Amino acid sequence: MLSRRSLLLAPAAMGLAAREATAAGPLKVAYVYVSPVGDAGWTFQHELGRRALDAALGGAVKTSFVENVEEGADAERVIRKLATDGNDLIFTTSFGYMNPTVKVAGQFPKIKFEHATGYKRAANVATYSARFYEGRYATGVLAGRMSKSGIAGYVAAFPIPEVLQGINAFTLGMRSVNPKAVVKVVWTSSWFDPGKERAGADTLIAGGADILTHHTDSTAVAQAGEEKGVFTVAYNSDQSKYGPKTCLTAVTHNWNEYYIGRAKAAIAGTWKSGDVWGGVKEGMTKLAPYGAAVPDAVRKEVDAKLAAIGAGTLKPFAGPITDQDGKVKLAAGQAMADKDIGEMKWFVEGVQGKI
Amino acid sequence: MGDGVMLIALLVATLRAGAPLILAGIGELVVERAGVLNLGVEGMMLVGAVVGFAATIGSGSPWIGLLAAAAGGAAMAGVFAVLTLGLRANQVASGLALTIFGVGFSALFGAPYQSHPIPGLATVIFPDLASASPLVQQVLLLDPLVWLALAAPFVVQRFLMRSRAGLVLRAVGESAEVAHAFGYKVIRIRLAATLFGGAMAGLGGASLSLAYTPMWTENMVAGRGWIALALVVFSTWKPHFVTLGALLFGFVTIAGFQANAWGIPVAPNLLATLPYLATILVLVLISRDRLRLKLNAPASLGKPFHPA
Numbered sequence: 001m002l003s004r005r006s007l008l009l010a011p012a013a014m015g016l017a018a019r020e021a022t023a024a025g026p027l028k029v030a031y032v033y034v035s036p037v038g039d040a041g042w043t044f045q046h047e048l049g050r051r052a053l054d055a056a057l058g059g060a061v062k063t064s065f066v067e068n069v070e071e072g073a074d075a076e077r078v079i080r081k082l083a084t085d086g087n088d089l090i091f092t093t094s095f096g097y098m099n100p101t102v103k104v105a106g107q108f109p110k111i112k113f114e115h116a117t118g119y120k121r122a123a124n125v126a127t128y129s130a131r132f133y134e135g136r137y138a139t140g141v142l143a144g145r146m147s148k149s150g151i152a153g154y155v156a157a158f159p160i161p162e163v164l165q166g167i168n169a170f171t172l173g174m175r176s177v178n179p180k181a182v183v184k185v186v187w188t189s190s191w192f193d194p195g196k197e198r199a200g201a202d203t204l205i206a207g208g209a210d211i212l213t214h215h216t217d218s219t220a221v222a223q224a225g226e227e228k229g230v231f232t233v234a235y236n237s238d239q240s241k242y243g244p245k246t247c248l249t250a251v252t253h254n255w256n257e258y259y260i261g262r263a264k265a266a267i268a269g270t271w272k273s274g275d276v277w278g279g280v281k282e283g284m285t286k287l288a289p290y291g292a293a294v295p296d297a298v299r300k301e302v303d304a305k306l307a308a309i310g311a312g313t314l315k316p317f318a319g320p321i322t323d324q325d326g327k328v329k330l331a332a333g334q335a336m337a338d339k340d341i342g343e344m345k346w347f348v349e350g351v352q353g354k355i
Numbered sequence: 356m357g358d359g360v361m362l363i364a365l366l367v368a369t370l371r372a373g374a375p376l377i378l379a380g381i382g383e384l385v386v387e388r389a390g391v392l393n394l395g396v397e398g399m400m401l402v403g404a405v406v407g408f409a410a411t412i413g414s415g416s417p418w419i420g421l422l423a424a425a426a427g428g429a430a431m432a433g434v435f436a437v438l439t440l441g442l443r444a445n446q447v448a449s450g451l452a453l454t455i456f457g458v459g460f461s462a463l464f465g466a467p468y469q470s471h472p473i474p475g476l477a478t479v480i481f482p483d484l485a486s487a488s489p490l491v492q493q494v495l496l497l498d499p500l501v502w503l504a505l506a507a508p509f510v511v512q513r514f515l516m517r518s519r520a521g522l523v524l525r526a527v528g529e530s531a532e533v534a535h536a537f538g539y540k541v542i543r544i545r546l547a548a549t550l551f552g553g554a555m556a557g558l559g560g561a562s563l564s565l566a567y568t569p570m571w572t573e574n575m576v577a578g579r580g581w582i583a584l585a586l587v588v589f590s591t592w593k594p595h596f597v598t599l600g601a602l603l604f605g606f607v608t609i610a611g612f613q614a615n616a617w618g619i620p621v622a623p624n625l626l627a628t629l630p631y632l633a634t635i636l637v638l639v640l641i642s643r644d645r646l647r648l649k650l651n652a653p654a655s656l657g658k659p660f661h662p663a
Contacts, residue, residue, distance in 0.1 A: 036462070039470030054436070068573075159623060184616035189627035194568035195578040196608070199372045203612035206364035218575075219472075220568045228473050228492065229485030242472045242570070245485065285572050352618045 027267050029053065029259075030087040031065035032078055034094035035192070040237035041217050043067065046093045046116075049255030056260045060267060071096025076104060083108045091259070092116065098337040101125060104259075110117065112271055114262065115128020117162065123273055131161070131279030132144045133169035133341070135251035135287055137316035138306045139213065140232045142248060143181075145298045146177045146231050147174075147211045150181045153204025155193045155214040155221050159355040161344045163215045166251075169316045170213065173305075175350050184209055186351030194220040205230050222247045238288035250288035257283055277338065317341055322349045324325060360489045364611055367493045371567055372605035373598075373623045374504040375400070375559040375576075379583035380590075380597040381415060381507045382555025385508070386432075388515060389548035390528035392657035393435055394450025396556050397580025403428035403557025405465040406565035408571040412471050417479050417565050421500075421558065428557020429550045436549045440542050443659040454580070462573040468572060474659060476500065476566035491645020500562040506593035507555070515594070524548060526623050528653035531660040554578065589638035600638050607633045 031050050033043040050063050064087075069078045075097050082090050089112045092101045098118035105113045105125045113125045121127055122301035143152050152174060156163050168183055174181040184207060186200040197216050201224035204212060214221040215235040222243040225232035232243055234250035258278065266272040278284035285307055287306065290299050308314035321329045324347045330336055347355065379396050386393050393399075408423025410419045417527055435453050438444040456474055476498040478484050484495055515521040526534040531541045559579070564571055582604065590596030611626040 036466075036469075038572060147497060186612040186615040187623035187626065189623055190577070192572075192574075194570065194575050194576060195372065195375070195563060195574065195579065198568045199368060199605070199609055200369035200612050202371070203365065204616060205611050206361050206368065207613065207616050208361075218568070218572060219570055223472070223475070223569060227478055227496075326442070352616050354618060354620050 018099070018106060021022055026060055026062040027057075027245045027263060028085075028087040029051060029061050029063045029089045029263055030082040030085075031063070031081070032069050032075065032090070032092045032094075032097060033065055033067040034069060034071065034096070035217065036068050037065075040219060040239055040242075042236050043093065045253050046091070046255055049259040052256035053263055057070070057263060057267075061263055070095075072100075076100035079104045079113075080107075083111050084352045088112065089114070089263060089271075094314070102241070112266055119275075121273055121275060126262075126273045126275070128276040128278075129162075130253045130284035132251060132253060132257075132279060132285055133165040133316055134279040134307075135285040136166040137171040137173035137309065138287060138302050139176055139249060139251055140170040140175075140297060141305050142173075142294070143170070143173040143211045143213070143231075143233065144177035144301045145251055145301065146248060146294070147178070147181065149208050149210045151207070151209045152181065152183045153201065153207070153209030153212040154183050154185045154353075155186055155188060155197050155200040155212065155216055157188055157216045159187065159345075161342060164344045164347070164355070166215055167351060167353075168344065171314060171348050171350045172321070181350060183351050183353075185347075185351060187353075188216055190216075192217045194218040197221055198224050213251075234288070240288065242293060243291070245293065248291045248294050252286050252288050254284055254286050280306055281312070323347060324349060324351060360493065361615060363490065363493050365613070367496050368609050369602055369605040370497060370501050370505070372608065373601040374501045374584050375567065375579055376601035376604060376606075377504040377559075377598050378500070378507065378562060379556045379559035379580060380586045380601060381504075381594060382552035382559070383513055383584060383591075384557075384587045384592055384594060385511060385515075385524070385596055386548050386552035387656055388528045388592060388653055389524050389545050390653050390655040390658065390660075391439065391545050391552075392446045392450065393453070393549060393551050393552060394584065395431065395435055395445060395453025395457060395580075396552075397576060397578065397583050398454035398461075399428045399431045399556035400560035400563075400576045400580045400583075401457045401461040401574070401643055402464075402560070404560030404576060405461040405468065405571055407557070408465070408471075408473070408564045409468055409622060411473060411565060412468060414572045417473075417476050420565055421561055424557040424561030425554040428552070428553040428555070428556070428560065432549045432553020432556075435553070436614035438541045438548050439659065440549070441544055442507050443661065446657050446659065458574060465571045465573065468646065469573075470536075471571070473565070473569050475569040500558065500566050503558070504562070505598070508662050512594040525653070528655060531655050531658070535660070535662060541662070545660070556583075559583065586634070586638075589635055589642070591642040591648050592653065593642075593651060596641065600634050603637055604630045604634045604647045 035043045037047045057098045091114045093116045095117045102120045115130045118127050171183045188196045197220040201221045213229040219242040222232045222234050222239040225246045226243040233246050240247050315335040317329035319334040320332040325330050358594030403424040406427030407420040408425030438449045439446045477496050481495045527544045535541045586600040607630040
């Protein structure tokens with residue numbers, strides 16, 4: 001037992017005592033979310049993962065979350081608070097939390113941190129992300145089969161690699177079944193602005209696009225499609241209730257198994273820092289259930305493509321790939337290296353738009 | 356889709372994108388003409404959006420939702436009026452506080468409504484909208500709020516310039532003391548103008564949450580209240596210039612998207628700033644006449660009135 005004096009004299013010992021106290025109880029797991037949980041979207045998918053973790057491990061874990069945490073100084077304060085509150089494992093779920101996470105992790109070497117979509121790691125900071133582009137490729141095939149005009153519209157937020165991978169994979173998938181297809185891209189310069197996403201969707205439809213998809217966080221595109229009778233492929237979460245007739249499916253990400261696995265590893269003492277970039281195979285990228293408008297033959301074809309991607313026999317970024325200017329980016333028979341995919345900063349042939 | 360229909364589609368998209376700005380901007384114009392500066396437009400729009408959405412779900416009728424949105428916006432303006440007209444608090448600080456309050460309150464109040472998809476106003480009126488022919492569809496997409504936004508500037512212009520009540524309202528905005536000396540109830544007139552501005556901002560918010568992007572999500576107004584405020588100043592307090600500015604803003608946004616899709620090489624970051632630049636530039640150019648600017652700016656804007 002620690003006396004008051006020894007507490008004052010040895011803050012380090014106090015820290016150790018606190019660690020031992022929590023190690024005996026359930027594993028305390030905390031999540032930091034960039035937006036409100038809501039009922040669809042990026043944060044909601046992580047929240048589903050947290051709930052799955054609760055359900056799977058029951059009394060062995062104690063989870064909590066802080067929502068709507070702005071990236072930057074505010075994030076550092078929140079992450080530090082979670083660390084001093086005695087959490088054992090902290091997931092920070094947005095790209096902008098990268099530096100605050102690494103900084104706080106340096107001050108709490110015994111606490112395990114996991115940062116989504118970032119690239120800075122440490123002994124107690126792991127990173128994880130999903131290959132959304134694998135799902136994008138499959139929905140590109142779907143778009144190629146469902147589009148009559150051969151023009152797809154893509155409402156995108158910012159020209160960063162994660163978004164460009166999606167646009168390129170979607171285009172390659174669409175052109176694999178309709179070589180003449182084009183994908184028109186508009187940039188909203190905002191992850192979340194329903195009005196602007198809506199205006200982008202309206203413009204694309206006016207320009208002849210008869211299937212739309214998006215890489216933004218609201219449901220505005222699915223709703224625009226439903227109002228005007230234009231097919232949509234949603235992102236993040238199943239949005240079929242926003243487009244019951246026209247929303248064909250959604251590219252979703254699923255963190256349930258990952259979170260359960262990492263928490264189990266932390267409990268067993270086998271947790272290690274590292275980088276996980278999972279896709280269809282790991283169950284991290286999935287498609288939402290198909291809408292009624294998708295014919296059986298198309299469902300089978302898209303499912304088969306997904307299965308092939310999962311099995312590794314189909315690589316979305318496999319040569320030959322030419323860029324917008326007709327320059328060969330990848331020779332026939334080659335598959336693109338993960339590093340090149342991660343640093344993608346160009347459009348494939350068939351995309352109408354500028355970076 | 357033919358070129359003609361495409362142009363009409365872009366025009367309709369511009370009108371729909373501009374409607375929330377016009378509604379909120381015209382409301383604020385009347386408020387400022389009465390000498391009150393209410394910076395809480397963003398907060399009033401958000402509260403209007405969420406209250407209208409909740410009332411629509413609760414009652415099943417978007418019309419009741421619109422009434423509730425106007426009432427919600429007016430209630431927010433009422434709080435502002437109590438603070439600034441009644442207690443003579445600083446208008447700038449109170450307005451900013453109103454926006455901060457509106458952002459937080461709408462998020463709290465709206466939390467249970469995040470997961471309710473509702474049909475947009477145009478679809479409620481014309482259920483077969485999605486299967487209509489392209490041209491007919493475009494016309495039907497112009498919902499009543501768009502028409503209201505197009506009509507409001509004419510009504511307000513006529514009211515301000517051609518009616519006795521409008522003359523009194525402007526007098527209060529020019530010199531509250533003189534209007535008071537003539538026996539006009541300055542506080543009451545300012546209160547009425549402030550409530551009208553709040554109701555219009557509420558309708559502007561509802562035009563987003565009930566018609567344009569029929570949903571409720573936290574912070575969905577995304578800065579349009581501030582744009583509306585800026586439009587009032589840059590339009591030199593003239594109703595038709597507010598319309599012009601709002602439509603120009605929407606048009607340049609959409610033209611930017613169109614440039615994107617055509618592959619015209621403009622950096623996305625520059626395109627994102629163009630609507631602001633173009634709108635400011637045009638409104639500054641058309642109102643560069645200094646004398647007229649002076650004549651239009653309400654002389655006692657933002658000054659609290661102390662009845663002697």
